[in-house]
Amino acid sequence: MARPRSFDPDDVLEVARKVFLRKGYQAASLDEITAASGIAKPSLYAAFGDKSALFLRVLDRYHDGILGWAERVLAQPGPAHDVIRQWLTGFVPYCSGAKGSRGCLSINAATDGSLDQTEVRKSIERYNRRLEQLLRARLRADRAQFRKGFDPDLTAHTIMVVHTGLMTLAHQGSDAKQVQAVIDQVMTLLT
Amino acid sequence: MARPRSFDPDDVLEVARKVFLRKGYQAASLDEITAASGIAKPSLYAAFGDKSALFLRVLDRYHDGILGWAERVLAQPGPAHDVIRQWLTGFVPYCSGAKGSRGCLSINAATDGSLDQTEVRKSIERYNRRLEQLLRARLRADRAQFRKGFDPDLTAHTIMVVHTGLMTLAHQGSDAKQVQAVIDQVMTLLT
DNA sequence: TTCATTCTGTACTTTGTAGTACACAACTGG
DNA sequence: CCAGTTGTGTACTACAAAGTACAGAATGAA
Numbered sequence: 001m002a003r004p005r006s007f008d009p010d011d012v013l014e015v016a017r018k019v020f021l022r023k024g025y026q027a028a029s030l031d032e033i034t035a036a037s038g039i040a041k042p043s044l045y046a047a048f049g050d051k052s053a054l055f056l057r058v059l060d061r062y063h064d065g066i067l068g069w070a071e072r073v074l075a076q077p078g079p080a081h082d083v084i085r086q087w088l089t090g091f092v093p094y095c096s097g098a099k100g101s102r103g104c105l106s107i108n109a110a111t112d113g114s115l116d117q118t119e120v121r122k123s124i125e126r127y128n129r130r131l132e133q134l135l136r137a138r139l140r141a142d143r144a145q146f147r148k149g150f151d152p153d154l155t156a157h158t159i160m161v162v163h164t165g166l167m168t169l170a171h172q173g174s175d176a177k178q179v180q181a182v183i184d185q186v187m188t189l190l191t
Numbered sequence: 192m193a194r195p196r197s198f199d200p201d202d203v204l205e206v207a208r209k210v211f212l213r214k215g216y217q218a219a220s221l222d223e224i225t226a227a228s229g230i231a232k233p234s235l236y237a238a239f240g241d242k243s244a245l246f247l248r249v250l251d252r253y254h255d256g257i258l259g260w261a262e263r264v265l266a267q268p269g270p271a272h273d274v275i276r277q278w279l280t281g282f283v284p285y286c287s288g289a290k291g292s293r294g295c296l297s298i299n300a301a302t303d304g305s306l307d308q309t310e311v312r313k314s315i316e317r318y319n320r321r322l323e324q325l326l327r328a329r330l331r332a333d334r335a336q337f338r339k340g341f342d343p344d345l346t347a348h349t350i351m352v353v354h355t356g357l358m359t360l361a362h363q364g365s366d367a368k369q370v371q372a373v374i375d376q377v378m379t380l381l382t
Numbered sequence: 383t384t385c386a387t388t389c390t391g392t393a394c395t396t397t398g399t400a401g402t403a404c405a406c407a408a409c410t411g412g
Numbered sequence: 413c414c415a416g417t418t419g420t421g422t423a424c425t426a427c428a429a430a431g432t433a434c435a436g437a438a439t440g441a442a
Contacts, residue, residue: 002388003438026217027305029429040391042432051430103302110362111294111302114218125363151376158353158373165356171301172316182349185342189376193418194408220399231421233402238419242400 009047012037017058021102025055026114055109056119062105063127067134074134080142081190084135088163088183095170096179104167111168132160139190147191155189162186200238203228208249212293216246217305246300247310253296254318258325265325271333272381275326279354279374286361287370295358302359323351330381338382346380353377 015037019028030051034041048054073087094100102108109115110124139152146152166179206228210219221242225232239245264278285291293299300306301315330343337343357370 002386002440003390004440005389006438022304024217024302024304026215030431031429040389041430042392043390045431046389102304107359108302108304111215111299111359113213113215113293113299121363128360128363154369154372154376157369158376161356161360161373162349162352163356164359165352165354168298168302168355168359169319169352172312172319178345178348181345182352185345185349185380186377188380193410193416194420196419197408221401222399231419232400233422234420236401 005043005047007037007039007043012039012044012047013058013061016054017062017105020055020058021105021108024108025112052118052120056123059105059109059120059123063123066106067127067130070131070134074138079145080138081145081187084138084159084190085183085187088159088187089180091163091166092176092179092183095166096174096176098173100167100170101173103171107164107167128160132156135159150191158189159186196234196238198228198230198234203230203235203238204249204252207245208253208296211246211249212296212299215299216303221245243309243311247314250296250300250311250314254314257297258318258321261322261325265329271329271336272378275329275350275381276374276378279350279378280371282354282357283367283370283374286357287365287367289364291358291361292364294362298355298358319351323347326350341382349380350377 012033016028016033019033019036022028023032030041030044033054034044037044044054048057069090070087073090074083076083076086094104106124106127109120115121135156136153139146139156143150143152162182166174166182203224207219207224210224210227213219214223221232221235224245225235228235235245239248260281261278264281265274267274267277285295297315297318300311306312326347327344330337330347334341334343353373357365357373
């Protein structure tokens, strides 16, 4: 019973995600986001609150997307080795070449000192915890497929470390084949 | 034959390093650096140039420190496995607990989108290349110590990935024992 | 058609901070 | 002791960008 919104909030969040990914939190200006999305600043503030609240929305959305995909892939039947390799390989396009050269929004936020005392950090920690939990659950469930003495918890964490390393080094424009080779070498830890 | 400097440039670079590490490039203000170092802004500009030039000096200094240490450790006699493990273990205090929670200045700079088109990126790439080169050279030289088919180049890169992952995840305050466990697990790739 | 309500666009204020002008202080060579 | 040179401190300017006031537009309900 009033004037309706002239924009789709999801579209704006998507535009904002791209700007934040390209510039980082600090250097991304709201003027740039409003220009790219075509809406005016008061509309942005009315819909999402201030800059940090907007970023948090964008980041949570980003996290949910990756977690949803990970849940789907890691729930597939078959050897744990294969589904985890498939999961890691899915990141190759996002951590190599020009497409990957902006890195990962979550990691970029984690390494941004200006976001230290915000909700952002909690969101990132929750995301990392859930991702590792998915890996751990799968490795524990399928531990019979591995050698005696295999440590599913440690291995889940090591995979997280490798994943984080690949997504971080993406900023220097990694080669897709080399990324895949690293994944394959690390997968030999799952025996 | 003129008034001498009233400060040691190295001291100022050290102060600036701490501020940049804590706040990130953007959020670190020159006022904060001058306040912490006790010198005035015109002196800072006269000695180092503008903010980006100062950051580059700080970053190069940081890189040189780590590279120098890596050269020393990796040149030691003994099995390659042992010296590389020792080198990685040396990072544990810097990527765990409160001390490591600011992460690595180089990685923080690499993931900062606002520094994309600067000399900073070249400095980071050179640093990563040299570090990996040190690992590669040592693994190649000692390849006889490993199994047939051991790939020193790939393994050097994988170690870089793990190192980067550990330094990145340091932001969430990792547990030192867990970091060491990951290192030990990854070291099993060197056989 | 009219009213109440909510959204939109322009244009503004405010603030943090990078960078500098300028007068003065500290030193050295002669 | 003087002159020339370089560093220092105060105080300023310039500017970008976050956040907002306000007038007007777009809707649904009566």
